[in-house]
Amino acid sequence: MSKRTSLFRRHQEAGAKIVDFAGWEMPITYTSIVPEHTAVRERAGLFDVSHMGQITVEGKESLPFLQKICTNDISLCKQGHGIYSHLCNENGGVIDDIFVYFVGSDQYLVVVNAATIEKDWNWFLKNKSDGLLLNNKSDSLSMVALQGPLSEKVLSKLFQTLPSRHQVSSCAFEGESLLICRTGYTGEDGFEMIVPNPAAEKLWDQILSAGKEWNVVPCGLGARDTLRLEAGYLLYGQDVDDAHTSIESGPQWVIKFNKDNFIGKESLLQQKQGNLKRKLMAFKCLERGIPRHGATILMDGNPAGIVTSGSFSPILRCGIALGYVPPNSEGKFAIECSGKSVAATITKLPFYKKGE
Amino acid sequence: MDDLNQIKFAKTHEWIAPDGTVGISDHAQKEITDVVFIELPQTGKTVSQESEAGTIESVKAAFPIYAPVSGQVVAVNQDLSQDPSLVNQSPYGKGWIFKLKIADSNELNSLMTHSQYQEFLKSSEPVH
Numbered sequence: 431m432s433k434r435t436s437l438f439r440r441h442q443e444a445g446a447k448i449v450d451f452a453g454w455e456m457p458i459t460y461t462s463i464v465p466e467h468t469a470v471r472e473r474a475g476l477f478d479v480s481h482m483g484q485i486t487v488e489g490k491e492s493l494p495f496l497q498k499i500c501t502n503d504i505s506l507c508k509q510g511h512g513i514y515s516h517l518c519n520e521n522g523g524v525i526d527d528i529f530v531y532f533v534g535s536d537q538y539l540v541v542v543n544a545a546t547i548e549k550d551w552n553w554f555l556k557n558k559s560d561g562l563l564l565n566n567k568s569d570s571l572s573m574v575a576l577q578g579p580l581s582e583k584v585l586s587k588l589f590q591t592l593p594s595r596h597q598v599s600s601c602a603f604e605g606e607s608l609l610i611c612r613t614g615y616t617g618e619d620g621f622e623m624i625v626p627n628p629a630a631e632k633l634w635d636q637i638l639s640a641g642k643e644w645n646v647v648p649c650g651l652g653a654r655d656t657l658r659l660e661a662g663y664l665l666y667g668q669d670v671d672d673a674h675t676s677i678e679s680g681p682q683w684v685i686k687f688n689k690d691n692f693i694g695k696e697s698l699l700q701q702k703q704g705n706l707k708r709k710l711m712a713f714k715c716l717e718r719g720i721p722r723h724g725a726t727i728l729m730d731g732n733p734a735g736i737v738t739s740g741s742f743s744p745i746l747r748c749g750i751a752l753g754y755v756p757p758n759s760e761g762k763f764a765i766e767c768s769g770k771s772v773a774a775t776i777t778k779l780p781f782y783k784k785g786e
Numbered sequence: 787m788d789d790l791n792q793i794k795f796a797k798t799h800e801w802i803a804p805d806g807t808v809g810i811s812d813h814a815q816k817e818i819t820d821v822v823f824i825e826l827p828q829t830g831k832t833v834s835q836e837s838e839a840g841t842i843e844s845v846k847a848a849f850p851i852y853a854p855v856s857g858q859v860v861a862v863n864q865d866l867s868q869d870p871s872l873v874n875q876s877p878y879g880k881g882w883i884f885k886l887k888i889a890d891s892n893e894l895n896s897l898m899t900h901s902q903y904q905e906f907l908k909s910s911e912p913v914h
Contacts, residue, residue, distance in 0.1 A: 768848045
């Protein structure tokens with residue numbers, strides 16, 4: 431039986447197309463991908479991301495604990511800020527990609543992927559030290575994301591103060607405590623808001639009605655996927671997983687080798703100094719064609735890798751893809767698209783950057 | 787195509803008019819959404835019934851277009867190269883895809899009328 435978020439009724443009322451995602455019944459589209467994608471790039475769009483997990487880490491041991499399990503240097507994250515990191519196993523394989531928010535003195539909130547909540551939770555328990563207080567709040571919290579250039583304007587109508595980029599603040603909302611994080615997964619300015627389930631519908635409704643004058647629309651996971659791919663963000667379980675290491679997947683800055691020991695450091699260091707077999711690279715099609723997940727990447731006519739994420743980019747108006755190929759590959763690339771070999775070139779991430 | 791009762795439908799959601807014009811149904815375009823481009827068949831190509839005659843690429847996936855009956859491709863809708871969204875906007879009109887010289891009009895009998903197609907949709911799984 432699939433799980434439903436507290437906003438499921440809203441999605442049904444809006445006529446959303448519902449699909450199963452990581453065991454959740456989630457809206458894939460309300461209208462279709464392109465208009466929802468464009469709304470976020472030009473105005474703002476509202477996403478239900480309540481399927482994602484939230485784990486609180488509290489106590490004096492919280493920073494040492496996070497330093498041990500995270501590849502990024504959590505000590506660089508000041509109170510009231512957030513930081514992206516990978517969790518790695520001893521082999522450097524990626525258990526999950528997460529966002530850590532430093533919400534209060536010795537208090538952190540970790541936002542994890544929906545499909546990995548249980549795996550992460552068990553990993554946390556396995557590596558916890560005495561005096562550490564862990565709480566898996568995933569089932570009791572809802573999360574919505576307002577993304578797009580007009581997000582700040584919209585939320586300013588509802589809240590007196592808003593956090594700056596990558597910062598987090600809390601306030602009262604409908605008698606509940608609301609956490610506002612200025613982060614996202616679209617490459618646009620935006621906010622992710624975490625609230626106890628009973629207030630989720632009110633938050634959703636109020637944001638949509640505040641955004642009405644700018645035609646802010648609800649957006650599904652379909653647009654979320656094309657937006658994050660254009661912005662060059664990895665999708666856990668597809669672009670990176672336990673079998674691929676942080677070195678292979680990148681981004682490079684997510685591993686801080688100059689910090690003390692963390693799980694996976696030795697393996698990752700060995701990989702960095704040795705010979706990498708594969709590296710996640712970004713491809714842009716030079717001809718008409720849309721790379722899809724699982725498509726073969728060809729180098730000089732020979733199979734060199736597989737597309738992990740691929741789509742048509744509504745903004746660039748061409749096919750874009752991520753895929754693992756041998757590092758420093760040089761040659762003529764092509765991607766098999768609907769049975770045809772389509773010329774492609776390696777490009778830098780992100781595919782799309784605001785203002786370019 | 788003003789009169790849907792004049793056209794026949796395949797289970798794979800293509801329609802064909804008595805003059806051999808082929809397109810995809812309104813139901814199919816709604817499922818496919820956001821058509822980005824269409825791989826059209828070559829004019830002059832011979833296709834057999836239910837064989838793949840082209841591909842519709844939308845943002846979300848690629849969908850094959852099957853020939854509703856056997857025949858020879860005598861025209862393709864060149865407007866679709868400029869504006870593939872015509873398939874979404876006008877699936878029975880400006881969004882037609884190609885035209886067949888029908889080889890055997892008896893094959894039309896294996897297709898559904900519009901009302902049969904509506905019934906078929908009620909009883910079948912979504913396209914995707």
